[in-house]
Amino acid sequence: MSKQSQATVTLTINEKPITVPEGTTILHACQQVGIQVPTLCHLEGVCSNASCGICAVEVKGAKNLIRSCVQAVSPNMDITTSNARIIRARRTIIELLLANHPNDCLSCVRSGTCELQALAEQMGVLSKKFPRTKKPGKQDFAGWGIMRDNDKCILCGRCVSVCREVQSVSAIDFAGRGIRTRITPFLDQPLSESSCVNCGQCTVVCPTGALTERDETDQVFDAIYNKELTVIVQTAPAIRASIGEALGMPAGSLVTGQMAAALRRLGFDSVFDTQFTADLTIMEEGSELLQRLKNGGTLPMMTSCSPGWISFIETFYPKLLPHLSTCKSPQQMFGSLAKSYWAEKTGIDPSKLVVVSIMPCTAKKFEAKRPEMRDAWEWWKKKGRKDAPFFDVDFALTTRELARMIRRAGIDFAHLPEEQFDDPLGRSTGAAVIFGATGGVMEAAVRTAYELVTGSALPNLELKAVRGFDGIRSATLDVGGTPLKVGVAHTLKNARVLLDEIASGKSDYAFVEIMTCPGGCLGGGGQPVNPTWEKREERRQAIYTEDRGLPLRKSHQNPAVQDLYKEFLGEPLGHESHHLLHTKYSARRV
Ligand code: SF4
Ligand code: SF4
Ligand code: SF4
Incomplete structure (x- = not known):
């Protein structure tokens, strides 16, 4: 289908009408009206697994909040991207993530560039609200190139997607279920003993300090x-x-x-x-x-x-x-x-x-x-x-x-x-x-x-x-x-x-x-x-x-x-x- 004849959808975002091509996600439609809906798992062109839930928005008529990174727009949708309910939901997600997080920002290499830290600040998370429910995640500092600290992992899946979809290496994946879910190479081996080629693409997309280079400064x-x-x-x-x-x-x-x-x-x-x-x-x-x-x-x-x-x-x-x-x-x-x-x-x-x-x-x-x-x-x-x-x-x-x-x-x-x-x-x-x-x-x-x-x-x-x-x-x-x-x-x-x-x-x-x-x-x-x-x-x-x-x-x-x-x-x-x-x-x- 040529660009000229592509079907479009007209909807409303925060009371402003907008027309976008059919199939556009709510997240992308919001970007077109200058609203950056926050996400922790979405990776443009690589993955949208909707795992973090931060990108939730309100759609008039829908009972639950909608994850905007995976939901396509539909005609006459009436979307709200920020209100008390949405902020409360996003804040609760961050608070739950921080419950099982070491929160050692002062000594973390990602302090200042960490997306989790920035979102906690943006959502006004000022204290640790929930108790820890998971055992601390394992650290893997054995390799020359990449270091992993699973305690800082928020299971967003970006690293898994980039390793598989961009590099076709699949050195890491999700393993376990429930509170035992973790990111790991096959059989929980160190990354240095896996098929990892040390490309570091997982370190540039990881939103937190869970994947970093070995610091030799x-x-x-x-x-x-x-x-x-x-x-x-x-x-x-x-x-x-x-x-x-x-x-x-x-x-x-x-x-x-x-x-x-x-x-x-x-x-x-x-x-x-x-x-x-x-x-x-x-x-x-x-x-x-x-x-x-x-x-x-x-x-x-x-x-x-x-x-x-x-x-x-x-x-x-x-x-x-x-x-x-x-x-x-x-x-x-x-x-x-x-x-x-x-x-x-x-x-x-x-x-x-x-x-x-x-x-x-x-x-x-x-x-x-x-x-x-x-x-x-x-x-x-x-x-x-x-x-x-x-x-x-x-x-x-x-x-x-x-x-x-x-x-x-x-x-x-x-x-x-x-x-x-x-x-x-x-x-x-x-x-x-x-x-x-x-x-x-x-x-x-x-x-x-x-x-x-x-x-x-x-x-x-x-x-x-x-x-x-x-x-x-x-x-x-x-x-x-x-x-x-x-x-x-x-x-x-x-x-x-x-x-x-x-x-x-x-x-x-x-x-x-x-x-x-x-x-x-x-x-x-x-x-x-x-x-x-x-x-x-x-x-x-x-x-x-x-x-x-x-x-x-x-x-x-x-x-x-x-x-x-x-x-x-x-x-x-x-x-x-x-x-x-x-x-x-x-x-x-x-
Ligand atoms: S990963 Fe982010 S939130 Fe966690 S300790 Fe490091 S800077 Fe702080
Ligand atoms: S460094 Fe590259 S190959 Fe290794 S786990 Fe990360 S993305 Fe995969
Ligand atoms: S290691 Fe980083 S990129 Fe991978 S799932 Fe955990 S937080 Fe996400």
Whole structure:
């Protein structure tokens, strides 16, 4: 049915008439007249299970209050969204939730961003009215990426829906009945022993502090205050488009210079940019693709910079692992280079060098602790050093953790002057910043690969066909007379579609980019909580604005990367690159 001919319904909300398309929920109709009906379980586009009941409204003629998130409007409905009865019902729901809640807001990581806390305040809940009826929920703090505190869980089901519907992982679900109902992995195993890929999407939609990243801010402050250590930091592309938002600025605030200044004021000895190794990734990954095309290697080649995606393919599609590029993620390339090349160049003892990453991602925490990610230590061992084993990256913090550090240090972020990153590991191009958006790695790779193959510049640098938020996008490029079909997917549910195509032998792609999270890193599991597509779009625009404003927009133009090859690596896919910048994957059993 065309939009023009779509049936409509006319109704009244708080005595105001409104006409909306047939099938619209009361919740959405209310939004159209500027009324935000509160909910704790609804998740736009993902789940409406009506479990919390907070969104109840009064419909004239109906005996009971109606849950507005699941009830469609009907002609002549007369709806009231706020009166004494409605407020009393909403308040009672909050009071019942708080009866079985620890109420330790003062020491909760979500204090200030907690939807339950905000609603309790909004509904005027000023005391604990009902006694506890449930045993305290269990805590699961075993994993590197995600921590669970079931005592703070209000059983809204958002995490279950996002894990199943957006990521197709289903690592967690409801278990038990009545007062024993709980959210848990299969057989009440720790999350770290389940199929969870640490994507963190459950942590950004959880309305409370029941699901959070493992907080490592205290350890990073301890390292900074330890005079014997040199502590350096790298920031992923997407952080410059989200740290301002995490500190109360509008979504999409682009704060690259203030972020560099804030990191210096926190006490980091050098402030570098993961975009340097994003450019390097393009050199290595582009060369690997050309080599596979030339030598009949496994195609399509798939990108490897999103660690939740790596865990996903290792867990669910191990037979397809040869399709993955062997390139490490830019985070890990940075760590191994910082503790080998840069430590040697500056004369810093690598065992006293601490590498901190600021990432939009909880899976980066897990990635940094993969046992094989100690290549700088291996490199020094071959040179005769006898250090205790150390990781390439010591701490991977999320955007939210960096915001906490900035607040804790009392830094007035909004009024900081803009500063530059340090050289040489802080230099980058526009191709590197677009790594932060879905399709960005592909676009950056095409900008370089086209030029390397044809010897001439790409006619239009902006590859619009792979931009945007459609789940799967594709383009066929003419590279020196050879057609090259490329594909892009974001979220693991969409990745599964492409993987199934490859497994069935029906895929005609040469190169595929997969990003774990909705929108790519800009929608990562370590980003500000309560994301919406509007906020993701604002972050996306900020990223492309940064690209357009940079003097160099192709990775192979990065002078610091060119110097790195001249001074140290030799050539892409060379001996040193092989040991420091590439890795292996293995089937993951759960
Ligand atoms: S989850 Fe929310 S309400 Fe519960 S302790 Fe944390 S901040 Fe307070
Ligand atoms: S981190 Fe991702 S995979 Fe793990 S439970 Fe949460 S949503 Fe599921
Ligand atoms: S863990 Fe969070 S998102 Fe999941 S059901 Fe509990 S409160 Fe809701």
